[in-house]
Amino acid sequence: MKEDIKVNCLRILRILSQADEPLSSREIAERLSTRGYPMSERTVRLYLARLDKEGFTKNLGKKGRLITELGKKEVEENSIFEKVSLLSSKIDRLTYLMTFDVHFKTGTVVINVSVMHHEVLKQNLEYIEAVFERGYGMGQLVTVFKAGETIGGITVPKDHIAVGTVCSVTLNGVLLHHGIPVTSLFGGLLELKSHKPYRFAEVIYYQGTSIDPLEVFIRSRMTDYSEAISSGNGKIGAGFREMPAESRSQVIEIAQRLEKVGLGGFMLIGWPDEPLLDIPVPAGQIGSVVIGGLNPIAIVEEKGHSVHSRALAALLDYERLFPYYKLKKYI
Known part of the structure:
Protein backbone atom coordinates (compact mmCIF):
# COMPACT_ATOMS: atom_id res chain seq x y z
CA MET A 1 0.00 0.00 0.00
CA LYS A 83 2.30 7.26 21.53
CA VAL A 84 5.41 9.40 21.61
CA SER A 85 3.11 12.40 22.08
CA LEU A 86 2.98 11.05 25.64
CA LEU A 87 0.34 10.65 28.28
CA SER A 88 0.66 14.27 29.42
CA SER A 89 -0.99 15.44 26.18
CA LYS A 90 -3.97 13.15 26.73
CA ILE A 91 -4.31 14.39 30.30
CA ASP A 92 -4.38 18.00 29.11
CA ARG A 93 -6.91 17.22 26.38
CA LEU A 94 -9.38 15.41 28.67
CA THR A 95 -8.91 18.03 31.38
CA TYR A 96 -10.06 20.64 28.91
CA LEU A 97 -12.90 18.59 27.41
CA MET A 98 -14.65 17.42 30.61
CA THR A 99 -17.54 19.61 31.75
CA PHE A 100 -18.46 18.57 35.31
CA ASP A 101 -19.84 21.40 37.47
CA VAL A 102 -19.44 20.65 41.18
CA HIS A 103 -22.16 23.14 42.16
CA PHE A 104 -24.91 21.74 39.92
CA LYS A 105 -23.60 18.13 39.87
CA THR A 106 -23.93 17.94 36.10
CA GLY A 107 -21.59 17.41 33.16
CA THR A 108 -18.96 14.88 32.17
CA VAL A 109 -16.11 13.34 34.13
CA VAL A 110 -13.09 11.31 33.00
CA ILE A 111 -13.34 7.59 33.65
CA ASN A 112 -11.16 4.49 33.54
CA VAL A 113 -12.66 1.29 32.14
CA SER A 114 -11.85 -2.21 33.41
CA VAL A 115 -13.22 -5.30 31.65
CA MET A 116 -13.44 -8.63 33.46
CA HIS A 117 -15.44 -11.83 33.39
CA HIS A 118 -18.74 -11.53 35.25
CA GLU A 119 -17.67 -14.23 37.73
CA VAL A 120 -14.42 -12.38 38.49
CA LEU A 121 -16.38 -9.34 39.64
CA LYS A 122 -18.60 -11.56 41.76
CA GLN A 123 -15.64 -13.29 43.42
CA ASN A 124 -13.77 -10.06 44.17
CA LEU A 125 -16.52 -7.61 45.02
CA GLU A 126 -15.66 -7.63 48.73
CA TYR A 127 -12.06 -6.61 47.96
CA ILE A 128 -13.18 -3.81 45.65
CA GLU A 129 -15.54 -2.53 48.35
CA ALA A 130 -12.77 -2.74 50.96
CA VAL A 131 -10.51 -0.47 48.89
CA PHE A 132 -13.28 2.13 48.66
CA GLU A 133 -14.14 1.80 52.34
CA ARG A 134 -10.54 2.47 53.35
CA GLY A 135 -10.58 5.66 51.27
CA TYR A 136 -8.14 4.39 48.65
CA GLY A 137 -10.51 4.88 45.73
CA MET A 138 -10.96 8.07 43.70
CA GLY A 139 -14.22 9.11 45.36
CA GLN A 140 -17.12 6.74 46.00
CA LEU A 141 -18.71 6.37 42.58
CA VAL A 142 -18.58 3.80 39.79
CA THR A 143 -20.58 2.69 36.78
CA VAL A 144 -20.93 -0.50 34.75
CA PHE A 145 -21.21 -1.43 31.09
CA LYS A 146 -22.82 -4.72 30.16
CA ALA A 147 -21.89 -7.18 27.42
CA GLY A 148 -22.29 -5.62 23.99
CA GLU A 149 -21.94 -2.03 25.19
CA THR A 150 -19.08 0.11 23.84
CA ILE A 151 -17.28 2.88 25.71
CA GLY A 152 -14.08 4.63 24.71
CA GLY A 153 -13.62 2.24 21.78
CA ILE A 154 -13.90 -0.80 24.11
CA THR A 155 -16.71 -3.27 23.44
CA VAL A 156 -17.61 -5.51 26.38
CA PRO A 157 -17.46 -9.21 25.33
CA LYS A 158 -20.10 -11.82 26.08
CA ASP A 159 -20.16 -13.03 29.73
CA HIS A 160 -18.04 -10.02 30.72
CA ILE A 161 -18.74 -6.75 32.47
CA ALA A 162 -16.87 -3.46 32.47
CA VAL A 163 -16.52 -1.35 35.59
CA GLY A 164 -15.98 2.36 35.13
CA THR A 165 -14.07 4.16 37.87
CA VAL A 166 -13.55 7.90 38.08
CA CYS A 167 -10.09 8.96 36.89
CA SER A 168 -8.14 11.42 39.04
CA VAL A 169 -7.74 13.66 35.98
CA THR A 170 -11.32 14.70 36.80
CA LEU A 171 -9.83 16.74 39.64
CA ASN A 172 -7.68 18.63 37.13
CA GLY A 173 -10.76 19.48 35.09
CA VAL A 174 -12.77 20.74 38.05
CA LEU A 175 -9.91 22.96 39.19
CA LEU A 176 -9.33 24.29 35.68
CA HIS A 177 -13.02 25.26 35.44
CA HIS A 178 -12.44 27.32 38.60
CA GLY A 179 -9.50 29.07 36.99
CA ILE A 180 -6.82 27.00 38.71
CA PRO A 181 -4.18 25.53 36.36
CA VAL A 182 -2.86 22.11 37.34
CA THR A 183 0.37 20.37 36.37
CA SER A 184 0.24 16.57 36.55
CA LEU A 185 3.80 15.60 37.46
CA PHE A 186 3.89 11.83 37.90
CA GLY A 187 2.04 8.70 38.91
CA GLY A 188 3.55 6.35 41.41
CA LEU A 189 3.34 3.71 44.08
CA LEU A 190 2.50 5.40 47.37
CA GLU A 191 3.77 3.56 50.41
CA LEU A 192 1.43 3.66 53.40
CA LYS A 193 2.25 3.29 57.08
CA SER A 194 -0.66 2.88 59.49
CA HIS A 195 -3.02 3.85 56.66
CA LYS A 196 -1.26 7.19 56.15
CA PRO A 197 0.87 8.35 53.17
CA TYR A 198 4.55 7.81 53.93
CA ARG A 199 6.53 8.16 50.70
CA PHE A 200 6.51 7.42 46.98
CA ALA A 201 8.34 4.12 46.51
CA GLU A 202 8.29 4.27 42.69
CA VAL A 203 7.34 7.01 40.22
CA ILE A 204 6.91 7.43 36.47
CA TYR A 205 6.71 10.97 35.10
CA TYR A 206 3.82 11.66 32.74
CA GLN A 207 6.11 13.58 30.38
CA GLY A 208 8.18 10.46 29.83
CA THR A 209 5.57 7.78 29.17
CA SER A 210 2.77 6.92 26.80
CA ILE A 211 1.19 4.44 29.25
CA ASP A 212 -0.55 5.37 32.47
CA PRO A 213 1.95 4.68 35.31
CA LEU A 214 -0.62 2.89 37.45
CA GLU A 215 -1.33 0.46 34.60
CA VAL A 216 2.40 -0.34 34.55
CA PHE A 217 2.61 -0.94 38.30
CA ILE A 218 -0.56 -3.06 38.33
CA ARG A 219 0.56 -5.31 35.47
CA SER A 220 4.01 -5.64 37.06
CA ARG A 221 2.40 -6.88 40.29
CA MET A 222 4.16 -4.12 42.26
CA THR A 223 1.10 -2.99 44.24
CA ASP A 224 0.08 -4.25 47.67
CA TYR A 225 -3.54 -3.39 48.25
CA SER A 226 -4.16 -6.44 50.42
CA GLU A 227 -1.80 -5.17 53.10
CA ALA A 228 -2.99 -1.60 52.59
CA ILE A 229 -6.57 -2.48 53.52
CA SER A 230 -5.66 -4.93 56.29
CA SER A 231 -2.60 -3.63 58.16
CA GLY A 232 -2.41 -0.20 56.51
CA ASN A 233 1.20 -0.81 55.45
CA GLY A 234 0.87 -1.52 51.72
CA LYS A 235 1.44 0.24 48.40
CA ILE A 236 -1.32 1.90 46.37
CA GLY A 237 -1.50 3.99 43.22
CA ALA A 238 -1.39 7.77 43.53
CA GLY A 239 -0.45 10.84 41.52
CA PHE A 240 1.34 14.10 42.22
CA ARG A 241 -0.02 17.48 41.11
CA GLU A 242 1.29 21.06 41.30
CA MET A 243 -0.86 24.21 41.50
CA PRO A 244 -0.28 27.92 42.14
CA ALA A 245 0.43 28.66 45.81
CA GLU A 246 -2.22 31.39 45.88
CA SER A 247 -4.93 28.84 45.07
CA ARG A 248 -4.42 26.69 48.21
CA SER A 249 -7.48 27.89 50.14
CA GLN A 250 -9.69 27.58 47.08
CA VAL A 251 -8.33 24.10 46.31
CA ILE A 252 -9.17 22.95 49.84
CA GLU A 253 -12.69 24.36 49.51
CA ILE A 254 -13.23 22.64 46.15
CA ALA A 255 -11.83 19.38 47.55
CA GLN A 256 -14.44 19.49 50.32
CA ARG A 257 -17.24 20.06 47.81
CA LEU A 258 -15.98 17.16 45.70
CA GLU A 259 -16.11 14.89 48.76
CA LYS A 260 -19.79 15.72 49.20
CA VAL A 261 -20.64 14.69 45.63
CA GLY A 262 -18.67 11.42 45.77
CA LEU A 263 -15.59 12.62 43.89
CA GLY A 264 -13.11 13.18 46.68
CA GLY A 265 -9.60 12.30 45.59
CA PHE A 266 -7.12 14.55 47.40
CA MET A 267 -5.02 12.71 49.99
CA LEU A 268 -2.65 15.55 50.83
CA ILE A 269 -2.43 19.23 49.94
CA GLY A 270 0.93 20.83 50.69
CA TRP A 271 2.07 24.31 51.62
CA PRO A 272 3.60 26.94 49.34
CA ASP A 273 7.21 26.33 48.33
CA GLU A 274 7.50 23.31 50.65
CA PRO A 275 8.28 19.70 49.69
CA LEU A 276 5.47 17.17 50.06
CA LEU A 277 6.47 13.61 50.98
CA ASP A 278 10.04 14.69 50.14
CA ILE A 279 9.00 15.68 46.62
CA PRO A 280 10.41 19.18 45.91
CA VAL A 281 7.93 21.83 44.77
CA PRO A 282 8.92 24.86 42.63
CA ALA A 283 8.70 28.37 44.07
CA GLY A 284 5.20 29.77 43.94
CA GLN A 285 3.59 26.32 43.81
CA ILE A 286 1.96 23.81 46.13
CA GLY A 287 2.07 20.05 45.76
CA SER A 288 -0.79 17.61 46.22
CA VAL A 289 -1.17 13.84 46.32
CA VAL A 290 -4.25 12.42 44.60
CA ILE A 291 -5.64 8.90 44.74
CA GLY A 292 -5.30 6.62 41.72
CA GLY A 293 -8.63 5.97 40.03
CA LEU A 294 -7.78 2.35 39.14
CA ASN A 295 -7.03 1.38 42.75
CA PRO A 296 -10.32 -0.45 43.50
CA ILE A 297 -9.94 -2.65 40.40
CA ALA A 298 -6.19 -3.12 40.76
CA ILE A 299 -6.71 -5.40 43.76
CA VAL A 300 -8.56 -7.83 41.47
CA GLU A 301 -5.44 -8.24 39.32
CA GLU A 302 -3.39 -8.48 42.49
CA LYS A 303 -5.51 -11.51 43.39
CA GLY A 304 -4.39 -13.17 40.16
CA HIS A 305 -7.38 -12.53 37.90
CA SER A 306 -7.34 -11.31 34.32
CA VAL A 307 -8.58 -7.74 33.96
CA HIS A 308 -8.17 -5.45 30.96
CA SER A 309 -7.97 -1.88 32.28
CA ARG A 310 -7.57 1.34 30.35
CA ALA A 311 -6.94 4.59 32.21
CA LEU A 312 -8.38 7.86 30.85
CA ALA A 313 -10.64 5.76 28.66
CA ALA A 314 -13.53 8.16 28.04
CA LEU A 315 -15.75 11.00 29.17
CA LEU A 316 -18.98 9.99 30.91
CA ASP A 317 -21.98 11.90 32.18
CA TYR A 318 -21.89 12.20 35.97
CA GLU A 319 -25.51 11.03 36.17
CA ARG A 320 -24.45 7.53 35.06
CA LEU A 321 -22.35 7.07 38.19
CA PHE A 322 -23.61 5.43 41.37
CA PRO A 323 -22.15 4.52 44.82
CA TYR A 324 -19.76 1.58 44.77
CA TYR A 325 -21.84 -0.45 47.26
CA LYS A 326 -24.57 -0.78 44.62
CA LEU A 327 -22.25 -2.84 42.41
CA LYS A 328 -23.67 -5.99 44.03
CA LYS A 329 -26.95 -5.58 42.12
CA TYR A 330 -25.05 -6.31 38.88
CA ILE A 331 -23.68 -9.72 39.95
Missing part, protein backbone atom coordinates in the same frame (compact mmCIF):
# COMPACT_ATOMS: atom_id res chain seq x y z
CA LYS A 2 1.34 3.45 -0.93
CA GLU A 3 2.34 5.57 2.04
CA ASP A 4 -0.28 8.30 1.51
CA ILE A 5 -3.06 5.72 1.15
CA LYS A 6 -1.89 3.93 4.30
CA VAL A 7 -1.82 7.19 6.27
CA ASN A 8 -5.37 8.08 5.23
CA CYS A 9 -6.63 4.60 6.03
CA LEU A 10 -5.08 4.81 9.49
CA ARG A 11 -6.68 8.21 10.06
CA ILE A 12 -10.08 6.70 9.30
CA LEU A 13 -9.40 3.68 11.50
CA ARG A 14 -8.36 5.91 14.40
CA ILE A 15 -11.63 7.82 14.17
CA LEU A 16 -13.62 4.57 14.14
CA SER A 17 -11.59 3.20 17.06
CA GLN A 18 -12.51 6.22 19.16
CA ALA A 19 -16.23 6.06 18.33
CA ASP A 20 -18.76 4.33 20.56
CA GLU A 21 -21.10 3.56 17.65
CA PRO A 22 -21.01 2.98 13.87
CA LEU A 23 -20.13 6.03 11.76
CA SER A 24 -21.27 6.94 8.27
CA SER A 25 -18.88 8.18 5.58
CA ARG A 26 -20.30 11.68 6.08
CA GLU A 27 -19.60 11.59 9.82
CA ILE A 28 -16.08 10.28 9.21
CA ALA A 29 -15.44 13.05 6.65
CA GLU A 30 -16.64 15.67 9.16
CA ARG A 31 -14.37 14.35 11.91
CA LEU A 32 -11.41 14.19 9.55
CA SER A 33 -12.04 17.83 8.60
CA THR A 34 -12.12 18.99 12.23
CA ARG A 35 -8.73 17.32 12.72
CA GLY A 36 -7.26 19.16 9.77
CA TYR A 37 -7.49 16.35 7.19
CA PRO A 38 -10.24 17.42 4.75
CA MET A 39 -11.58 14.56 2.63
CA SER A 40 -14.74 14.23 0.53
CA GLU A 41 -17.42 11.69 1.39
CA ARG A 42 -16.76 9.91 -1.89
CA THR A 43 -13.06 9.55 -1.09
CA VAL A 44 -13.90 8.27 2.39
CA ARG A 45 -16.21 5.66 0.86
CA LEU A 46 -13.41 4.46 -1.42
CA TYR A 47 -11.07 4.06 1.54
CA LEU A 48 -13.79 2.27 3.54
CA ALA A 49 -14.30 -0.20 0.69
CA ARG A 50 -10.57 -1.00 0.85
CA LEU A 51 -10.71 -1.35 4.64
CA ASP A 52 -13.76 -3.64 4.41
CA LYS A 53 -11.91 -5.87 1.94
CA GLU A 54 -8.88 -6.12 4.24
CA GLY A 55 -11.06 -6.97 7.25
CA PHE A 56 -10.28 -3.79 9.19
CA THR A 57 -13.87 -2.48 9.12
CA LYS A 58 -17.36 -3.99 9.00
CA ASN A 59 -20.11 -2.54 6.82
CA LEU A 60 -23.43 -2.32 8.70
CA GLY A 61 -25.32 -0.75 5.82
CA LYS A 62 -27.20 2.43 6.67
CA LYS A 63 -25.87 2.34 10.24
CA GLY A 64 -22.33 2.92 8.99
CA ARG A 65 -18.99 1.24 9.69
CA LEU A 66 -17.54 -0.40 12.78
CA ILE A 67 -13.88 -1.12 13.31
CA THR A 68 -13.03 -4.81 13.74
CA GLU A 69 -10.59 -6.35 16.21
CA LEU A 70 -8.14 -6.66 13.32
CA GLY A 71 -8.62 -2.95 12.63
CA LYS A 72 -7.98 -2.08 16.28
CA LYS A 73 -4.79 -4.12 16.17
CA GLU A 74 -3.71 -2.26 13.03
CA VAL A 75 -4.23 1.09 14.77
CA GLU A 76 -2.31 -0.08 17.82
CA GLU A 77 0.65 -1.34 15.80
CA ASN A 78 0.86 1.81 13.69
CA SER A 79 0.42 4.43 16.41
CA ILE A 80 4.03 4.69 17.57
CA PHE A 81 4.24 8.38 16.65
CA GLU A 82 1.02 9.15 18.50
